[in-house]
Amino acid sequence: xxxxxxxxxxxxxxxxxxxxxxxxxGLHSGRDCVLTVEPCxxxxxxxxxxxxxPLSEMGLSGDARGSDYVFPDGRRIRTCEHVLSALxxxxxxxxxxxxxxxxxxxLDGCAERMAERVLEHSERCASGPEPFALSTPxxxxxxxRFVAAFPASAFGVxxxxxxxxxxxxxxxxxxxxxxxxxxxxxxxxxTFAMEAEIEALRAQGMxxxxxxxxxxxxxxxxxxxxxxxxxxxxxxxxxxxDLIGDLAAVGxxxxxxxVAVRAGHELHLRLxxxxxxxxxxx
Numbered sequence: 036x037x038x039x040x041x042x043x044x045x046x047x048x049x050x051x052x053x054x055x056x057x058x059x060x061g062l063h064s065g066r067d068c069v070l071t072v073e074p075c076x077x078x079x080x081x082x083x084x085x086x087x088x089p090l091s092e093m094g095l096s097g098d099a100r101g102s103d104y105v106f107p108d109g110r111r112i113r114t115c116e117h118v119l120s121a122l123x124x125x126x127x128x129x130x131x132x133x134x135x136x137x138x139x140x141x142l143d144g145c146a147e148r149m150a151e152r153v154l155e156h157s158e159r160c161a162s163g164p165e166p167f168a169l170s171t172p173x174x175x176x177x178x179x180r181f182v183a184a185f186p187a188s189a190f191g192v193x194x195x196x197x198x199x200x201x202x203x204x205x206x207x208x209x210x211x212x213x214x215x216x217x218x219x220x221x222x223x224x225x226t227f228a229m230e231a232e233i234e235a236l237r238a239q240g241m242x243x244x245x246x247x248x249x250x251x252x253x254x255x256x257x258x259x260x261x262x263x264x265x266x267x268x269x270x271x272x273x274x275x276x277d278l279i280g281d282l283a284a285v286g287x288x289x290x291x292x293x294v295a296v297r298a299g300h301e302l303h304l305r306l307x308x309x310x311x312x313x314x315x316x317x
Contacts (some may be wrong), residue, residue: 047213047288048126048163050074053156057149059140062114062226062250063100065243068136070118072152075131079122079286082133083112090119091286091311097300100241101138102281113138116300117226120280121149124217127157128164128287144225144249146276150218166190167314169291175305180297182278182306187292189213192278194295196271200229202258206271221279223265224272227251230259278303285310 051074061068079090086106094105101114118139122130124146142148174183191211198204210216228242230252236242251260251269258264266272278295281303289310295302 048128048160049153049157049214050129050160050163051127051153051157055152055156057140057142057152059142060244061136061138062141062144062244063241064113064137066136066138068134068138068140070135070140071133072122072156073131073133074129076129078130079119079128079283080131081112081115082131083110083135086110087131089286090284093284095284095304095308097281097302097304099299099301100236102277102284102300102304104284111137114141115139116277116280117142117144117146118149118280119283120276121146121153121222123283123288124222124276124279125150125153125157125214126163126288127153141244141249144245144251145273146222146280150222164287166288166290167285167310169289169310169313171313173306173309173313175309176296176298176302180299180302182293182295182298182302184289184291184293184306184310187290190289191292192275192295193292194271194275194278195297196274197297198270200253200255202253202256203270206268208268208271208275210275217279221272221276224269224276225249225251225260225265226273227253227270230254274298282307282310284308285314287314 054073057070080087081090081104096103096105102116103111103113104115105111112134169184169186172185193209195207228250247261284307
């Protein structure tokens with residue numbers, strides 16, 4: 036990954052200096068997908084087949100396998116969270132994403148490759164969109180699985196997971212510190228799946244583009260991953276990556292501390308919808 040430099044830590048914002056294109060198969064569709072990333076002062080915006088909308092105005096749909104953005108005519112772009120996480124995790128908000136195909140390219144199953152390209156095509160800037168400063172606590176979910184947000188002076192995340200598999204078990208991560216912390220602790224954490232679920236997922240037309248090059252596979256007795264696990268707690272780190280990408284749906288930075296316990300995309304996006312409404316004064 037390119038050297039971040041001290042500059043990233045000095046400002047929460049970066050701006051794109053040019054566009055770039057990424058190609059790859061979709062994680063679930065297995066189809067060839069193309070992503071064009073361009074600077075856009077009115078961003079963040081998502082475009083597909085001639086239709087463009089701000090992220091903050093698009094419909095949202097999340098399940099255990101990813102987050103979709105839905106256009107008014109019902110068209111959807113699947114698996115947006117990793118690409119969005121890399122952009123907003125580095126403080127880039129002025130962008131247009133044009134997608135060819137049904138979903139974002141899976142790339143490396145995390146945010147590392149996308150973050151590398153963003154750093155190559157961006158620079159630190161002194162200002163950006165006004166963050167939404169949360170003034171009252173929010174909570175979605177129930178006592179066993181939830182996401183909550185609390186007023187804070189800066190964005191931060193505390194995430195806890197618990198899985199039945201002893202290969203994952205209980206893991207927790209606190210993240211604060213902006214782009215530098217994102218790159219060091221989160222960007223390289225890969226998506227994961229349980230080996231026992233793969234056959235059923237593929238029968239449903241999902242995980243067709245998944246491989247050990249872009250995912251971690253958790254079996255009964257071992258974890259399979261290209262090069263092995265990058266951290267013992269790579270699983271919870273990836274959940275933080277997902278959460279940051281899902282909260283990009285608000286359309287602007289947040290001043291809030293988000294606490295997630297055994298959550299997932301559906302709860303992440305429910306919180307994003309609540310934050311959207313509050314940011315509009317609704």
